[in-house]
Amino acid sequence: MPKINLLPKNVAELIAAGEVVERPASVIKELVENSIDAKATQITVEIQRGGITYIRITDNGIGIEAEDVPTAFLRHATSKIKTQNDLDSIATLGFRGEALAAVSSVSKVEMLTCSENSNEGIHYSIEGGEEKFNQPVGCPRGTTIIIRDIFYNTPARMKFLKKDVSEGNACASVVERIALSHPEIAFKLIRDGKTVLTTSGNGDTKACVYAVLGRDFSNSLVDVNDDINGIKVSGLICKPFACKATRSGQYTFLNGRLVRSGTVIAAVEQAYKNSAMVGKFPAFVLYLEIPFDTVDVNVHPAKTEVRFSDEKRIFDAVYASVKNALTVGDTRPEIKLNKAPFNPFQRVIANEYRQQAITETVTKTPAPQFKQEPVKTEVVFKSKPEFEFMNNFAVADEKGEKIEPVVTPKTNIDIVVEEEKPQVMQPIVEEKDEIIIIGEAFSTYIVAQMGDSVFMIDKHAAHERILYNKLKAEEKTEVQALLTPVTVTLSSGEYDAVINNLSTLEKSGFEVEDFGNSTVIVRGLPVFLTNEDIGNLLSEIAESLITTGKVSVAKEDNVFHTVACRAAVKAGNNISRFEMLDLAKRVLLDKEIMYCPHGRPVAFEIKKRELEKQFGRIQ
Secondary structure, X not given: OOOOOOOOHHHHHHHXXXXXXXXXXXXXXXXXXXXXXXXXXXXXXXXXXXXXXXXXXXEOOOOOOHHHHHHHOOOOOOOOOOOHHHHHHOOOOOOOOXXXXXXXXXXXXXXXXXXXXXXXXXXXXXXXXXEEEEEEEOOOOEEEXXXXXXXXXXXXXXXXXXXXHHHHHHHHHHHHHHHHHOXXXXXXEEEOOEXXXXXXXXXXXXXXXXXXXXXXXXXXXXXXXXXEOOXXXXXXXXXXXXXXXXXXXXXXXXXXXXXXXXXXXXXXXXXXXXXXXXXXXXXXXXXXXXXXXXXXXXXXXXXXXXXXXXXXXXXXXXXXXXXXXXXXXXXXXXXXXXXXXXXXXXXXXXXXXXXXXXXXXXXXXXXXXEEOOOOOEEEEEOOOOOEEEOOOOOOEOOOOOEOOOOEEEOOOOOEEEEEOOOOOOEEOOOOOOOEEEXXXXXXXXXXXXXXXXXXXXXXXXXXXXXXXXXXXXXOOOOEEEEEEEEEEEXXXXXXXXXXXXXXXXXHOOOEEEEEEOOEEEEEEEEOOOOOOOHHHHHHHHHHHHHHHOXXXXXXXXXXXXXXXXXXXXXXXXXXXXHHHHHHHHHHHOOOOOOEOOOOOEOEEEEEHHHHHHHOOOOO
16 A cells, blocks of 8 residues: 655645635635625726736725734635634635635735724735735725736646636626625626626615626516515516526525525426426526524535525425515516607698698598497589698697698588588597407407507417416316216326326316226316317326326326316417407406416517507607
């Protein structure tokens, strides 16, 4: 057996540094977290060449006392832990005392710091773990750390770094996530001399999300703010129709620390179930505040993975908070039309239009619709009339006020009008919230008007959601007995799934009995299922039960979903105008009906103002 040697101090420090310093981005993470722990309200990060040659981090925190500066660069030197009991309730981001030691062992480091109780600061330099100088200097309160030439003394690790742009992107990602974790701190990122990120630090989460993640992400968010069983859950979640194809838009912050938590992700995605489209994932920025002694943040060197003492309590709190937020804050998706390329109905001054009317003949437009009984009218012309009518396009006077159309006769004529009974004509007045069926497009989409909006309603998705909600609300679905029971033979897996979930099927309106040898007898179906291939339907339900697992609620949901989908009116099927109106009322007057169980939107809204923009009526 080879002889066992004690590693030299410098070699041991290089190995230990590898757990903390993987690339420039990890240096930034550790040192910015130290700035946050130092109560900084302004933090600036500057990098050059992806942080490989230059990193500078400046904060206005409490600084470090002069006599403590050399000690801060020793391994396991920290101001945040003193006794073993402190490990049970860690409330700071950095606490191991390894960051400065690890960084200084693989780079050239300078520090300028001035504590809140001192009149002068300290300029300290260390390279490869060896102190170069330590002298007083005038500097503002706070700390500035400059890191040059990372891995200059470990070329084997240098070769694993990626291109400058890739390393720079990783640095930017770290700063962005930390900025999201603390909206109350003003962050600035300068990359190769150009400022690429600025947050206000005013504590406004939406403003911070807008600055970091952009307008598109910010425009479809719903507020979350709940306190359940001592767990505070706040932040922003996307509306179901804005879910993404990947989980890249998911950010969880636990007591101010960015973490990865399967529990939180599972709770959020379960809350979106039957609202988000299949294969799409909700985007969110969530902040959890929980007692420090109920979470272990020391299970991973990078402190990004945590372990909860009560996973179910966390799951339930997050699930309920997100579900409540979706119920209150979600709205129907609105269609935004592109701006019209030109305005054919441009407003003109009245005098200009009258001058134009002298030389042009304008075709009379149809009059507004009026409620009126037909009357007999005889018109006798003594000479051929020639009229010029002002058209009904928007016309304004010099003050921009709308004027009524005028009639200018070209010749002198006499008109005799004889009416049996003169009647007063009243314009048709519709109630604002009355739902009017305009028609149906492609035998699939109901077009309805309500108030100042036109809605396009997917009749299958809408009916499917209505039936699904009905199934969930009832204790037991009404059953229609089959005149002739149907025998269905299933695969062994499907058979086991059906036999082990007979109570779930019964609640959904199925009467199924075990017949042995992978065969069951179906004696009844949900009352609204007709003309179904029972064997195919039962096989489909069995597959959904297999993929669901052991969660009983999820099993019921999947069965309800399958039944509702099969029973709902299909695209292309004709329905009466009365049925269209009934469906539209159910959808538009019930906020619960927003998405089908697959997560597709049930209706899209087009506001009147969007149409008026297209027709040039408004700008």
